Amino acid sequence: MGAQTGGGGVSAAAGVALGMVGGAIRISTPFLFVSLGECITEKSGRVNLGLEGTLVMGAMAAYGVSYLTSSPWLGVLAAGGCGVVLGALHGWLCARPRVNDVAVGIALMLFGVGLAFFLGKPLIGPTAPHLPSVSLGWWSASGQVRSALQVNALFVLGLVTTAAVRFVLRKTRWGLVIRTVGESADAARAMGYDIARVRLLATMAGGFLAGVGGSFLSLFYPGSWNEGLSSGQGLMAVALVIFARWDPVRCLLASLLFGGASALGPALQSVGVTSGYYLFNAAPYVLTLAIIVLTSSRDRALLGQPAELRMAR
């Protein structure tokens, strides 16, 4: 198999590699935003599992606002705004006595998805204006290279956000407060910080980023609103945070890896390598498991995990 590809100027292997690079950039963006958001929230010592709901809600809101105002960037802002509201709801509920943040997260995930489906019914039909993309492949004569390097503005924004989140968490006073609250609530309380408020703000910030991630799904790739839009990307991104050990730069790498692996199946089939496509379609999950097993260690397993972050409190 695999001989019938012909034409195009690029060999099959290069085609697959290009497909994976392009796929990594196209698919990774929502993962990146959600995992950066969750990273901020978890650093403050709270888990928000509701980001899947925020992602879907953000996708719906962005599509709706972009359609009504014909400005996709207003849509992105609206998506972030929805994320802030859902994050505030999560933060407020979790600050009540004896409330479990995992349970609230699951409830808000179902709430966000359900509300987005309900409000998004009239948006399945119309077509909304898309976010612009930047061509980084102008130097190449090959159409494949050019299309792989059609980079969306939000991806670039994601790179900037990664650096910003890393800087804020490590080098600024705000970052220090978030980390202190996440490492030891008692110490933070002794220093006079309002723990509930810090966590509320961290969850709202996380929600904003997750909402923006959702806007990428509906306004760029795959680029339309329908009810099957997110196939669990929000949940997978929350898992990626643990995989990335609460480090923004590792969140970026993990998202890129996951995106590239997701593109493997279609890229191989398009050049005619078609055996075992079920296995290639499962590549991202197999890869994630393999890396977790390979990098696991008895004594460093929880390195980087905020001490206040316990699944059952």
Next chain:
Amino acid sequence: MLKARAFATSVAGWTEWIGTRVAAWAIFVAVLGGLTPGPRSHRAVAASPPLTIGFIYVGPKSDYGYNQAHAQGAAVIAKLPGVKIREEEMVPETSAVQKTMESMINLDGATVLFPTSFGYFDPHILKEAAKYKNVTFLHCGGLYTEGKHPTNVGSYFGYIDEAQYVAGIVAGMSTKSNKLGFIAAKAIPQVLRNINSYTLGARSVNPKATTTVIFTGDWSMPVKEAEAANSLIDQGIDVLTMHVDSPKVIVETAERRGIMVTGYHANQAALAPKGYLTGAEWNWGKVYTDYVGMIQAGKPYPHLLRGGLKEGFVKVSPYGKMVSAAAKKKADAAKAKFMDGKMVVYKGPLKDNTGKVVIAAGVEQKQTDIALEKMDYLVEGVVGKTH
């Protein structure tokens, strides 16, 4: 602290109170549900007009695809005199559909149900049909077996691969790179038949054309479908088609990348005004009108109902502006042969894409041939594998 604890205890008290009430109501409703169906549906039959018909969809009914095609059919019969329709969308192929069917029968008085998704049949429809003997269950998929399945069940399906054959001719005439792309969900016989008919149609007018297939693994995977479309376009494919539940993402991606596309299930021309050549569409309005006519007249209905272009079960979308006169002529000629009933798509000698002869020379497999329903090969000219 004390206050918080007291609050928590009282909350625990309420939850318990609410819990027991909910349980009591649930039992009450369940008992009621178990007792009432017989007499209620009798009443619905006795007071014959209006006939209440329930439609159940697996996805949203405005998906530009499978569910929209059925919903358009439902909208046609909703206008008939003496017919009232009830619809529910987003019903998964689990015990949830049994609950939906029961509520349509018990609460809305539906006496005819159209649970439209393939996976609703076994065990869900079979179970409900045994329980509600005077309700008619009509399922889309052609799965009925005489003697094995309850007599109040019918199953219908259309030979949509005939429309795919015609669309393949238009694609074969329109391609410049001679490379067509097909994004498919799963390698089951109905899907393979569409891929093969499309390819045979294209190669009947353009022997150099090939079809590259990508299987995504499931019926609705928007990101994977967009990724598949992009990879195929990167490989130089200039006409795309598909067999997934909602072709919207693929059609939009093709339009954005400036290539041509032929649609499936419903008409997607509005999504791709520049590149939509034509498409293979269902025409359920005709099938549902026929069924309702037979039921209202009290006549027996066929338990297994199938048809193609000739019977009006499927249709070809109007040709787009970019379709050449020569392509229209060839496609119309093939359509005319289907309408005459003279067209046989699968006839020997036919080789699969590994070179094996799958239909011997001189053998003709007509549309109704049962062998076609067990199809497990891809014909010569298809780049891809079924497993």
